[in-house]
Amino acid sequence: MSQRVPFSIKTKLILAITAVVALTTAFNLYYTYKTFKADKESYIFESAQRTSSLALEKISLFLNPIVEGLQKKNISQLNENENIKSIFEFSEEKLKTLSNTSNYKYETKALSNQMQFLLKGKEDGIYFDKFNTDFIVGIKKDNFSRFAIINLDDITRNFSVDNIFQYKITIAKFILLDSNEISTTGFDLTTNQAKFIGEYLAANSFNPKFKISVLSFISKEKSFSVIRQIIFKNILFAVIILGFCLILAVFFANTLTNPIIQIINKTKQIAAGNYNGDLQVKTNDELKSLGISINSMSQKIRDLLQDKEQMILALEKANIQLEDYNKNLENKVNERTKELREANEFINTVVNSLNQGIFVFNKENKIEEMSNKACTEIFNTEAKHQNVPTLLKLNTTETTNFTKWSEILFQNKLPFNSAKALGPKNFKEHEPGHPEFKYVELEYIPMNNQEGQLNNVLVVATDKTNEINAQEAFKEKDLYVSMLIKIVKNKQAFLDLYEEALSMLEDLRYSLGHNNLENKAMIVFHTLNGGFASYSAQELVNAARETETKIKSFEHEKENFNLFVENEISSYLELMTKFKEDLLSKISSGKDVVEVSKEDLHDLEHELHKISTPALEAFDKYIKKKKISSLFESYASLVENLSLKLNKPMAPLQIDDNGIRITPETYKDFFSSLVHLFRNCMDHGIEDADQRAAHGKSTEGLIKVSANVDDSKIQLKIQDDGAGINISKLREKLIQVNGEQEVAAMSDEEISMAIFLPNMSTRDTVTEISGRGIGMSAVKESVERIGGQLTLSTQANKGTEFKFELPLL
Structure with missing residues (x-):
């Protein structure tokens, strides 16, 4: 059996270029034809419509003056129209001649009978009919009619000599002109439209007043003759381009295939183990770069073979050394184990000496063996083998959030440094000031395996309780200083507030037993809360706010509530007295300030009342009264x-x-x-x-x-x-x-x-x-x-x- 010879690269390249050019030309011709045809059809339909409209307008302009003359009985004007042969009136079956400029001979009886038949049952308006070879156009009103016999040969002659379009003109039911006896079956002549009628492109214009239809049409063969000429020229041009491309294809095929053959031969030599000699490619393109790469590869293979020989010698030498190393391996292992044990003991000692708690948890949120003594002291429990949420005393919602966060960490959904910020940042028990208050900050460090995946998480717990307590103490001191400054600046206003508070509490005492005691008590302590808050007197503010909360949640009998309010009033008055004694010892008046008691001022007012009215008014204005x-x-x-x-x-x-x-x-x-x-x-x-x-x-x-x-x-x-x-x-x-x-x-x-x-x-x-x-x-x-x-x-x-x-x- 003979072996099938495959196509060469040159043949494939020539066939490919030929196919591309042929297909491109075919598609170009096809879409050119479609575009020209659509454009030509649109243009022809538009021209046909315009032609039929002009023809209809021309006929209408011819008939309009005739109809108007008949309506106005303007016989002299009608006689000037050369196409009017005679003018008549028809009434009560009688025919009357109004004009006969052409000495037209007609049969009176036949014309009278035709008019009687034509007008019978007809509505008022314009009508048309045919009489012998001429046409009748007239108007009817009630039982009266006036009409003219006209000749339309001049009109039809102008349309029959058109070199482009043919026409079919009908007036009412009569065909005035039919150039090619075109069939209009299925074509509504009473509408303005344009479409194909068989092998013709046709457009119709209709005048409802005169019932005139003008259909202009042209054959497809005549319309598309120009397109056929364009297609023929495009085919000729495509053949020329195809021939030119084939010549170029043959030229470039030779330029491309010769270097490829050289490269194939060289690769066969390399495959056979012959690495000597270099490939010479004379082109200045990618094939030359490929030739250089093949030469470089051949050179590297030669170098590798030389290195292989040297490597074999080195391996033989290493094998001798390995035998010597194996003889002393056991001694070296024992020495290394001792070093690791000592290092481990040192690390444990260092870790346990730190003030920071350390523990490690895995993806199941279980704490591993590794945890130091400081961790136990910080959390007051052994950390090993516990769940992290249990150690941190997280509630149900916090535990769920911790589990989701742990999944994000161990599934590497986010970079560790970004994800760790989503975890619990601290461990907190009670509030500052509580005897058992504790605040611990948590830091997370990744422990990755050899593949770079997160294996465990190291947690460093730093006890910040003392630091937070110090900060809170500083805040309290700062608030206390701020309170003193505000009270010193508004000493009299504060003392007035203090006196008002005493009065409000005494008034509340008088309300014990009243039905609206709860509401009054809430108003009093809420007012005290707000009033003392304006001076940052936090001790009095907290006590008033605490009493408000107790009143709101009190659920006992009225007698018990009265006793409760009495106790709260007494406690608050005692707190106010202590607060004032402590405060006045710190804000006592300086040497430049003179304090006058209310009794002394009252006595002064009494004496001024005896002396003069203006002095009393000045005292009242500047001493007793204050600016708002x-x-x-x-x-x-x-x-x-x-x-x-x-x-x-x-x-x-x-x-x-x-x-x-x-x-x-x-x-x-x-x-x-x-x-x-x-x-x-x-x-x-x-x-x-x-x-x-x-x-x-x-x-x-x-x-x-x-x-x-x-x-x-x-x-x-x-x-x-x-x-x-x-x-x-x-x-x-x-x-x-x-x-x-x-x-x-x-x-x-x-x-x-x-x-x-x-x-x-x-x-x-x-x-x-x-x-x-x-x-x-x-x-x-x-x-x-x-x-x-x-x-x-x-x-x-x-x-x-x-x-x-x-x-x-």
Whole structure:
């Protein structure tokens, strides 16, 4: 059997280029033909439509003056038209000749009968008919008709000599012209349209007034003659290009295949073990680079063979040395084992001497054998073999989160340094100040195997308890110093607050046994909480807040509650006395300050009353009375403190009292209650810096106080530039209390005033600042107690303004 000879590279290259050029040409011809054909059809249809429209317009322009002349009976105008032979009137079966300019001979009887038949049952309007070789065009109105016999030969002659299009013209049911007797079956001549009719491209235009249809058409053969010529020229051009490409293919095939044959021969030599001689490729392309690579490979093989011989000699020498090494191996192993044992003992000693706890856990979250003594001391239990969540005393949710975090670590879902930040950062028991408080920081170090995969995690536990206790002690000292500074700066205001607190607690004692004792007690201790907080008197603040919580959760009988309140009052009074004694020893007046008792001032006032009225008025103005702004100085500190605590930047409190002075004792309940309003503004009204920036506001919040006297009344305003009152949320809270029907009838103004109702708060949780729903009701009660009035206005994202109208007492 003869072996089949495969195609050579040269043959394949020539065939490939031929196929590519042939296919490219064929596709080009095909899409060129399709594009030209579509474009030509579109153009012809457009031309046919335009031609038929022009023809229709021409016929309509011919008939319009005839119809108008018949309607107006303008015989002289009609006689000027050369195509009109005669004009008639037909009424009550009688025919009357109006004009016969061509001396046209007609049969009166036949024409009369035709008109009678034509007009019978016909509606008023324009009509057409044929009489002998001519056409009748007329108008009918009631039983009266006027018509003309016309000759349309001139019209049809112009269309029959068109060199491009042929026409089929019909008027009513009569064919005026049919150039090629084209079949229009299935083609609606009463519409304007263009489409194929058999082998013709046709377009129709229709005039409904005269019922004239003009169909212009042209054969496909005549239309596409130009396309056939273009296709023929493209084929000729393609043949020329194909021949030129074949010549180039033969040239480049020889240039390509000769170096390839040389490379094949050289590789055969290398395969046969002949590495001598270099391959010479004369081209300047990739084939030359391939030849250079083959020469380099041949040279490397020669070098490797030489190295192989040297390696065999080296191996023989190493084998002799290995025999000598094996003889002394056992002694060397014993020596190494001793060294490792000593090193291990040293490491254990070092690890156990560290103050930091160390343990290792695996992917099952089990602690391995390795853990030091400091770990046991820190966690008060042996760490070995425990689960890590158990050692760290994690709750159920924390244990689940730890398990997920451990999976992320050991499955290498994230780089270890990124993933370790998601794990527990500390171990904490109790709070600072508790005798058993403990705080331990945790650091995680990866222990990878030889493949770089995480095998275990080393945990370093550092006891930071003493450091945290020191920091807390420093904070307490810093807060204490801050408190002293604030009280020294506003000593008299603080002492007034202290006296007011004593009075409030005594009044609460008189309320023991009343039905609303719980509400009164909450108001008193909530006010004490806010008032002393403005001076950072944390000991008194914490005690008042703790009492608030006890009152809220008290669930015993009324007699027991009275006893409970009495005990809380006594405890708080004792704490206040101790606080004041300790405080006054530290802020005693300096040499430049003279303190005068209230009794001495009262005596001085009595003596001035005897001396002169102006002196008494001056005493009353400058000694007994104070500027309203001085009564708000403590609230400036309160705003500053709450700004830091709530992380809400605030501008300094703005106070404009216009120099108004009042007797502070008269309004002391009112000004004491304002602590709740300022805390409410800071907690509810002023937004976070990011929220303010999002609404285009300054990141610093602002609270302003202004006072005026009008008609013997003090007009006091306190306004913030915060978020305003959340009317929707407040309405929801009211619905829960009063029902949807009652709240639906309330206006937004009525809803906003609901913040002054007892136990009303839009907060879902109680914080140390607000949330109990007590403070604002205390403000309203204090205003009404001195005969004042309170209103407010609020606007979303603009702020809230509180207006107080107080009697000038």
